[in-house]
Each structure stands twice: as structure tokens, then as C-alpha cells.
Amino acid sequence: MIELKDIHKAFNAGRENEFHALKGIDLHLPAQRVTAFRGPSGSGKTTLLSIIGCLSRPTSGRVRLGDRDISGLPERFLTDIRRQTFGFIFQQFNLIRGLSAQENVMLPAYPLGGHWRVLHERAERLLGDLRLSHRRAAAVEHLSGGEQQRVAIARALINDPQIIIADEPTANLDSALALEFMAILERLHGIGKTVILTSHDPLVVDSAIVHQVIDLRDGCIVPPPPGGNG
Amino acid sequence: MNAWIEKQKYLIDFTLSSLARRKAKNLGLLLVYTLIVFLLASVMLFTHALRQAATQVLAGAPEIVLQRMVAGRHDLIPPGYLERIGRIRGVQEKEGRLWGYYYDPVVKANYTFMVPNHQEIAAGTLFVGAGMARARGLAVGNLISFRSYSGQLFSFTIAGILPSDSELVSADLVLLSEADFRAFFEIAAGHFTDIALSVANPLEVRNIASKLAQQFPDARPILRAEILRTYESVFNWREGIVLALASLAILAFAILAWEKASGLSADEKREIGILKAIGWETGDVLKMKFWEGALISQAAFLIGYLAAYLHVFRFSSSLFAPVLKGWAVLYPRFELSPVIDGFQVATLFFFTVFPYAAATLVPIWRAAITDPDAVMRG
Numbered sequence: 040m041i042e043l044k045d046i047h048k049a050f051n052a053g054r055e056n057e058f059h060a061l062k063g064i065d066l067h068l069p070a071q072r073v074t075a076f077r078g079p080s081g082s083g084k085t086t087l088l089s090i091i092g093c094l095s096r097p098t099s100g101r102v103r104l105g106d107r108d109i110s111g112l113p114e115r116f117l118t119d120i121r122r123q124t125f126g127f128i129f130q131q132f133n134l135i136r137g138l139s140a141q142e143n144v145m146l147p148a149y150p151l152g153g154h155w156r157v158l159h160e161r162a163e164r165l166l167g168d169l170r171l172s173h174r175r176a177a178a179v180e181h182l183s184g185g186e187q188q189r190v191a192i193a194r195a196l197i198n199d200p201q202i203i204i205a206d207e208p209t210a211n212l213d214s215a216l217a218l219e220f221m222a223i224l225e226r227l228h229g230i231g232k233t234v235i236l237t238s239h240d241p242l243v244v245d246s247a248i249v250h251q252v253i254d255l256r257d258g259c260i261v262p263p264p265p266g267g268n269g
Numbered sequence: 270m271n272a273w274i275e276k277q278k279y280l281i282d283f284t285l286s287s288l289a290r291r292k293a294k295n296l297g298l299l300l301v302y303t304l305i306v307f308l309l310a311s312v313m314l315f316t317h318a319l320r321q322a323a324t325q326v327l328a329g330a331p332e333i334v335l336q337r338m339v340a341g342r343h344d345l346i347p348p349g350y351l352e353r354i355g356r357i358r359g360v361q362e363k364e365g366r367l368w369g370y371y372y373d374p375v376v377k378a379n380y381t382f383m384v385p386n387h388q389e390i391a392a393g394t395l396f397v398g399a400g401m402a403r404a405r406g407l408a409v410g411n412l413i414s415f416r417s418y419s420g421q422l423f424s425f426t427i428a429g430i431l432p433s434d435s436e437l438v439s440a441d442l443v444l445l446s447e448a449d450f451r452a453f454f455e456i457a458a459g460h461f462t463d464i465a466l467s468v469a470n471p472l473e474v475r476n477i478a479s480k481l482a483q484q485f486p487d488a489r490p491i492l493r494a495e496i497l498r499t500y501e502s503v504f505n506w507r508e509g510i511v512l513a514l515a516s517l518a519i520l521a522f523a524i525l526a527w528e529k530a531s532g533l534s535a536d537e538k539r540e541i542g543i544l545k546a547i548g549w550e551t552g553d554v555l556k557m558k559f560w561e562g563a564l565i566s567q568a569a570f571l572i573g574y575l576a577a578y579l580h581v582f583r584f585s586s587s588l589f590a591p592v593l594k595g596w597a598v599l600y601p602r603f604e605l606s607p608v609i610d611g612f613q614v615a616t617l618f619f620f621t622v623f624p625y626a627a628a629t630l631v632p633i634w635r636a637a638i639t640d641p642d643a644v645m646r647g
Contacts, residue, residue, distance in 0.1 A: 152274070
């Protein structure tokens, strides 16, 4: 479903502090699977995730989404693809303070201009599915960490994307909440979503829900050891 | 089309909630902005209305006034001048006028004594302007005494107070009979202060003025158009002084607006990053932020202009009338007729709303074009 070919990403290109975050990544990510990128800090996990999610473009190499090459598309088209195809769950949740849980959930749908009542009902349903109906009107800064993450998940699902991208989703959660997140992940996989995430939390990468773990180090993929699950 | 409308509704909705979330910042900005518009609009409305009022008052003034000059100073018209003018073609009406100034040491104010041409006033009585009546606490039937320049004391009975709708020109006016005037100022019969002429054909005014200048080399003709021009430049000058003072306030506002509007807080930058990451286009972010600036600046413009309108036309420009009205001790109390000049409104709108919108858009555009992946890195 997603295919990456010889992906390079350089920051501060041409300057003294030029830095290569990704050095020739070749990867195939099948649809309706849960894939985790694992690696130490600075290994290129987040950069790879942002390129897959159309948040940034590779310096060189090709990205194919389905049968479409998206690596050379201008920003407007990338935004469109990002909006329709991907739902993001960020490590810091990135909710907008001062807005209610429900408003935050609805935000990604605003540029699509759908009917307000339909959008409202969809947000309600998602909040209900994630046991947040009673907190729908609360400002997000008044929610607990676990509740904030569930709002972020509902927001990622509002446009019904095929692919969910999660960056270190359990980094700010205790074990109980991390397990709860994994349960949600299982449900998402159950309804046919493709999930791509980064993590070095054993609770995530060692979980049976994760089908494929890809190890990264210094911007390159580390070949799986013989007999490993990657 | 429906989706487009829905999208605009969502954008406006988000803009409003965004404004509400930064209440302190936006209210502060709105307040200062409104104050500046109020100041500028007050000056503009007041001077414009004053000009209009002066033009209306002068509409009834004679086309030409002839004054005699001695050693470059205004002197009395001697007998015989009126008759000689009668022979100039095109002069429709001519009348010798009697008026003069009197300094009243009691209230330290100057009055204008005048003999009305079309009104009979009984000897020993006066009609006084409302400003003077207030200053001296006069009512109809009261007695008032003035010591003439020769040292003689004259007493008069107040026969009436001049109507307040003409107060702009009559605040310090004292109307009296010709006999009393001549006795008080010791002006012999046949002499006049100046001569007022009306001309049948307005196109002839300049010709007649040059004929008068030829025929009376010791006199100067003053045209109504020239008086209007003088008023115009005096008002412009006064307006200029107030605007120069106001420019300091405007500068302060410009700095504040730049600081408040252009320097995006870390919170706002983060918000823009989030919106982009979750699928908002750069254009959507710009539109939303543009609406924010437009709402603030237009609200400030409307409130400021409305407040200025009330200040000028309901509360008689109480804040800065002393600077704009002149040096008189007897300030006239008058209600200016509301006059709004479309061009002035447009100028004010352009110089207040446009720079603000521009100042806010540049930094937002800069924030909006950054890569959305910055959000991923916290």
C-alpha cells in the first residue's frame, strides 16, 4: 500500500550543520496492518513517519501511496492527501487549548466543509466509542492525560482515514493507559485501518497487536535478526 | 457551493472562538485601536462640520466689503463714499455698516458692538449674544453699563438675547441703535465702519472689486470668497496641529499594534502548526487569521467612529474644542449639524484598517508556510 524507495532526508542542506536523518530507506508497508518503527532517539523514526504521513517531503527518493507517486506533489495536494488519507496521533497530543473536546475532534473536518449536523453526529459517535461523551464540552486542558489522548484519537478518526499515524503514542501514558491505548489500536485494526507508529515502549512493540516492527538506527533500517518478528 | 459556504462558516466560527480564547490581548488591542480611531475621527468630523457651519453662515454675508485704509490700518469710511459707489455698474445694493470692538474688563472678553441694518432697536436698549449673556449673567430687562473709550459711562436695558442657533457667530455680539453706537464710540454722522455691497451677477464680483480698487485707492475690497478661503486655511491649520499631536498617539498605537499583532505568540505558532498538520491548508490558516484581524480592526473602526460622532455632535466635542474653536473668551455654545464626508471616512478607514491587516498577515503567512512536521517534533 505504501512503498518507499531510496528515501533520503537532509536537514540544513548545503550548510555547515547539514544533517542526514534518513539515508536510503526502502520499505513496503502493507494495508490493514499495524507497523511499528523502533529505534533510539535520533534514529530517524519521526522523520520517516512525517514523510509517510505527507507532513514533509523527502530530499530524494520516491513515495508511493497505492498506485500514486506522491513524492513530487506540491503542498496543496499533499495537504489534501493528508486530510483524506491520514489521521494523526501526536506524542504531545497537540490539542488546541481553550477549545472543547468536541471542537478539537471536529477541527480536521472544517476545511472539507461538510454539513455541520452530520459532522457533529460523527464527532459524538467517536467520543461515545472512546467513552468521552460526558467530557465532550470540557476544555481539553481540563482533561486527564488518557482522556486527552482519546480526544486526539477521535480527532484522527473524524475524516475516516485509511491510515492512522501515531508518534510515540504511549510515551506520556502510564502502563494502564498504555494498555488501554493498545486495546483501541486493536479495535482500529479490527475495522480495517492501517496503523503506522513509532515507539520504543516494549508494551507496544512486543504486543501481539503489532504485526511488523522495523528497527531504525542512524537513519537506516536495521535488518531483522534471524527468527525475529520484523 | 454548499461545501464552500459551510467551510466559510466553520472558518468564521473558529475565528470567533479563537478571538474569545485570547480575550485580554484582543480586548486591549480593540480598546487602544478604538481610542485612536475616536481621536482621529473626532478631529475630522469636528473641523469638517465647523467648515460647513462657517460656509453656511457666510452664505448670507455680502459679496464685497469695502474698508478704508490709513497707513495700512483699517479706518472709518468718510461721508461721500457711499454715493460714489452707486455709480459703479453691477452693484445691486450698498449699505454703510457700523460695528466695533469693546473690551469688557469685568469678564476680560471682547464684544462686537453692531448696528443691525434691517432691525430697529430702541435707543438705550441692547440685544446681546447668548455667550455674553451667560458670561455677565444677563436676562431681559436687566441694566448694564459700559464705560466708553472717552471715559463716559453709558447704561442700557437688555431688550433681548439673540437666539442660540446663531451662536457660532453671535456669542459675543451686542446689537444697539445707530444713535447709541455713534454716541458710544463718538463716530460722527455720515461715517461708517465699512461698506457692504451686493452684486447682481456673481461673475462680476472680481470686476467690481477691481473697479472699486481703482476708484478708491485708499480702500480695499474684501471678497466673500477670500474670507471663506481664510477660514478654510485657519481650520486646516488647527486641524493640522491637533493631528500632529494625535500622530504621537498614532505612533504609539502603531508600535503596540505591531507588537501585539505581528509578533505571534508561541501558543499561536503552535496552533497554526497543529491546524496545518491535521489538514488545514496554508490558505485556510491565512483566511482565518485575516478574519481575526479584520474583525478587530473593523469593530474598532465602527465603535471609534460612532463614539466620535456622538462626541462631536451630541457632546459638542468637549474634549478638544478649546484647541479647535479658537482663542475667544466667550466660547459659543452651539450644536454642529451632523455632516459626514464619504472621502474622509474612506481615508480614515484606509489608514487605520489597512495597515493593521497588513501588519498581521505577514508574520502569520511566515508561520503558515513552515513545514507542518515541526508539530511532530513538539
